[in-house]
Amino acid sequence: MAGGRARALLVLALLTGVPGAACGRSSAPEVVVYTSEDQVFSEPILKDFEKTARITVRAVYDTEETKSAGVALRIVAERDHPQADVFWGNEPLRAIMLQQQGLLASYASPAGKDIPARYRDPAGYWTGFAARARVIVYNTDQVKPAEAPSSVRDLADPRWKGRAGLANPLFGTTTTQVAALWSLWGDQAAKRFLAEVKDNRVKIVTSNGEARDLVASGELAWAFADSDDANVALLQHKPVAVVYPDQAGLGTLVMPNVVALLKGAPHPDQATRLVDYLLSPQVEERLAAGAAAQMPLHPGVPVPANVKPVSAIKDMAVRFSDLGKTSERILSYLNEWAGAR
Amino acid sequence: MSAPLRRVWRPTPWLAAGAAVALAAGGLPLAWLAITAARDAPSLWAALVPARMLSLLANTTLLGIVVSLLAGGIGTLLGVLIAKTDLPCRSLFAVVLTFPLFLPPYIVALGWFSVLGRQGLLAAPLGPGAEVSASGFFFGLGGAVLVLTTAYTPIVVHLVRIALGSIDPAIEEAARLHFRWRRIVWRIDLPLVAPAVAFAMLITFVLVVGEFGVPAFLRYPVFSTEVFTQFAAFLNITAAVAMSLPLALLVLVGLGVERYLLRHRVRFLARVRAANGLRIHLERWRAVAGAAAWAWALLTVVVPLLGLVVRARGLANYAAAIRGAGASVARSVWMSATAATLMLVLGLLLAYLVERRGPKRHEALDTVLLLLFAAPGTVIGIGLILIWNRTGLTWLYGSAAIILVGYIGHFTPLAARAVGVGLRSLSPGIEEAARLARVPWGRALRRVLLPMVRPALAGAWFLAFIFCLRDLDLAVTIYPPGAETLPIRVYTLMANSPEPAIAALALLMVGLTAAVLCVAWGGLATFRAWNGR
Numbered sequence: 001m002a003g004g005r006a007r008a009l010l011v012l013a014l015l016t017g018v019p020g021a022a023c024g025r026s027s028a029p030e031v032v033v034y035t036s037e038d039q040v041f042s043e044p045i046l047k048d049f050e051k052t053a054r055i056t057v058r059a060v061y062d063t064e065e066t067k068s069a070g071v072a073l074r075i076v077a078e079r080d081h082p083q084a085d086v087f088w089g090n091e092p093l094r095a096i097m098l099q100q101q102g103l104l105a106s107y108a109s110p111a112g113k114d115i116p117a118r119y120r121d122p123a124g125y126w127t128g129f130a131a132r133a134r135v136i137v138y139n140t141d142q143v144k145p146a147e148a149p150s151s152v153r154d155l156a157d158p159r160w161k162g163r164a165g166l167a168n169p170l171f172g173t174t175t176t177q178v179a180a181l182w183s184l185w186g187d188q189a190a191k192r193f194l195a196e197v198k199d200n201r202v203k204i205v206t207s208n209g210e211a212r213d214l215v216a217s218g219e220l221a222w223a224f225a226d227s228d229d230a231n232v233a234l235l236q237h238k239p240v241a242v243v244y245p246d247q248a249g250l251g252t253l254v255m256p257n258v259v260a261l262l263k264g265a266p267h268p269d270q271a272t273r274l275v276d277y278l279l280s281p282q283v284e285e286r287l288a289a290g291a292a293a294q295m296p297l298h299p300g301v302p303v304p305a306n307v308k309p310v311s312a313i314k315d316m317a318v319r320f321s322d323l324g325k326t327s328e329r330i331l332s333y334l335n336e337w338a339g340a341r
Numbered sequence: 342m343s344a345p346l347r348r349v350w351r352p353t354p355w356l357a358a359g360a361a362v363a364l365a366a367g368g369l370p371l372a373w374l375a376i377t378a379a380r381d382a383p384s385l386w387a388a389l390v391p392a393r394m395l396s397l398l399a400n401t402t403l404l405g406i407v408v409s410l411l412a413g414g415i416g417t418l419l420g421v422l423i424a425k426t427d428l429p430c431r432s433l434f435a436v437v438l439t440f441p442l443f444l445p446p447y448i449v450a451l452g453w454f455s456v457l458g459r460q461g462l463l464a465a466p467l468g469p470g471a472e473v474s475a476s477g478f479f480f481g482l483g484g485a486v487l488v489l490t491t492a493y494t495p496i497v498v499h500l501v502r503i504a505l506g507s508i509d510p511a512i513e514e515a516a517r518l519h520f521r522w523r524r525i526v527w528r529i530d531l532p533l534v535a536p537a538v539a540f541a542m543l544i545t546f547v548l549v550v551g552e553f554g555v556p557a558f559l560r561y562p563v564f565s566t567e568v569f570t571q572f573a574a575f576l577n578i579t580a581a582v583a584m585s586l587p588l589a590l591l592v593l594v595g596l597g598v599e600r601y602l603l604r605h606r607v608r609f610l611a612r613v614r615a616a617n618g619l620r621i622h623l624e625r626w627r628a629v630a631g632a633a634a635w636a637w638a639l640l641t642v643v644v645p646l647l648g649l650v651v652r653a654r655g656l657a658n659y660a661a662a663i664r665g666a667g668a669s670v671a672r673s674v675w676m677s678a679t680a681a682t683l684m685l686v687l688g689l690l691l692a693y694l695v696e697r698r699g700p701k702r703h704e705a706l707d708t709v710l711l712l713l714f715a716a717p718g719t720v721i722g723i724g725l726i727l728i729w730n731r732t733g734l735t736w737l738y739g740s741a742a743i744i745l746v747g748y749i750g751h752f753t754p755l756a757a758r759a760v761g762v763g764l765r766s767l768s769p770g771i772e773e774a775a776r777l778a779r780v781p782w783g784r785a786l787r788r789v790l791l792p793m794v795r796p797a798l799a800g801a802w803f804l805a806f807i808f809c810l811r812d813l814d815l816a817v818t819i820y821p822p823g824a825e826t827l828p829i830r831v832y833t834l835m836a837n838s839p840e841p842a843i844a845a846l847a848l849l850m851v852g853l854t855a856a857v858l859c860v861a862w863g864g865l866a867t868f869r870a871w872n873g874r
Contacts, residue, residue, distance in 0.1 A: 059823055083822065
């Protein structure tokens, strides 16, 4: 009798548990967003949208190691039956690659009309907002300000042999940075430079966050990272300082977040509302004010203390739309380059 | 066999259904991927011969073998100490040793980083030279071996414990009349638990060669990092499948080695409760063995966890972790518990099929199951997306049910093997007697076999639950929007979150898992007492 009761309870638990798993969705309006913006920054903004718009947001976040690539992969894998409505990337390259694969829908949000044209796709497939810069982070215990690296070419300078770092160029903003250099220098010069970087024993680490941490802990003298990564270390009073590289030369790469509507989005109305919200000055203000310290692209939004305004930075003269094709062309080379280290 | 006897003893439909469900959950996605990749045969072949294939093969094999040998040796010794001796506080010791298994290995790596990193607990006080040496050791093969040995030794410890608990005490009692305990352990117990040790080492090898997070964090290139790169950076399914093939071959080699080593082993023929089995009194060695064992636990478990505790700082961080991760915690626990229960049922049927239905079928099915377990979670995840993301199936693909399907496909082989260890220790004569007495197969299973393999069943559920709870690679590939599990939340929040918040989240996972397991064990004890009344 007792055994029968226990078995009945077990069956009941399974019967209630499994349909519970299968029926996780409610009938309330909802929007599905795949984002590679750091969860610690993006989640509060999406929660605010839920409250103000009364639309449930169901999000998939990317990991630090795969920045952009992970959720982009999922969008590609789901292409025959899209689950996501909105892609919020932390840099433009993956959105452009998705656009090239025909996975994005055009939507020129009215909220993005103040964004400079350089940071928008002319056909409206993606729109940029809240930018970051590729900066040099150096350890102030090991490097004096006067001797600090100031150019991407310092990666190949023997002075820094074995002491500099770079995140894996197959992922995230490092791909964008290398693609930009490739685009500016051409194949031969870029390959020569990367060979010199390899000879200089630059450490390839899994992510920009790890690169920053290794600099902060003194394992590396300096590394490339994104301005938000650098700001986190500054806020934590780590012994680091920041340099905007190549201000006298080819310029610093400034990369906006991008938001894009996906083709075949299951909830198109809610998706456009979320896109409009993300492109609003309030969201830029929020991303600028927090630890993310991202640089606003809307005019009039206050610029955070630890970063320069976009207008004060000499930006690298590359077209984002070109970088998509360049990166597709160079990824195999980068894979061999990174793997052969 | 007379007709009535055949009518009452009909396991085939149940066994076939169990095998079909488990193989469909895991095998179908892999088969689908293989077909997708095979359509582009030239690319598949090109992807198989990259310049650094040999170095990846060498790195992966070396890591797998070193960790398996270390975990096998250390885990067997610790398992014997816990199960057979009067080691001081051995129950607590077993619990402490098991802690790293509760955690995704990348959390263990983070813990060790807080100890061996340049500003770590151990390295920093010893000066700049020690900092560089410790960090140099940690980032590479040394660190990967250290972290993965810490993480996977508990598997060996627990399977050895289960196997030792299944030995017929009469054998030890008879031996005790003539031999001292050292000889009994060496000549009787260890040969009898050799299948469990070999299985545990094989599981360790499979887990290590498929591990992604730790080699990626420690910058040690292996096949799994290459598979991930092909998927995530190139969106290239064909190349990723191609890079999974050497992993499958490595697993087959491991399986072959296991079978070769065990080819002459005598299986123990009967099993009764081991409550009165050999208990070794260490006497003057008790203090030494206790000190050595607890030093190991302190070094490999307490120190990295202490590193996390130091990083987590004040109570406010724990409170914030609980507030933010409450839903993820609940989701992780119920999904893991449900999946583990389903896997237990399927694992029992599969284990019966493997252990009781002929040696040829045994080896073929066992091999397939192991390959499912060995397949990288990312690969299974992509296969699941390709199969289940279809019109009319959104109710499954878009819900937590897809994670349950993935868990069942990936981890049921583990439950089946763990139950199999118990079933193997029972004489087939027991079922034969039930069959001749015209007891229906289902009833014989419930009333005769299940009570006799209860430790193995508990161990199988425990392993399945833990592996689901700590899974990251599979779940992060397929988790439904807005339904992240706790390991996913920790991993995705690691980017730019304050260190104390991440450390608190990791410790929250450890604490909650421990609490759930305590509740489970408490419930089991109550159930036993209730049944025994």
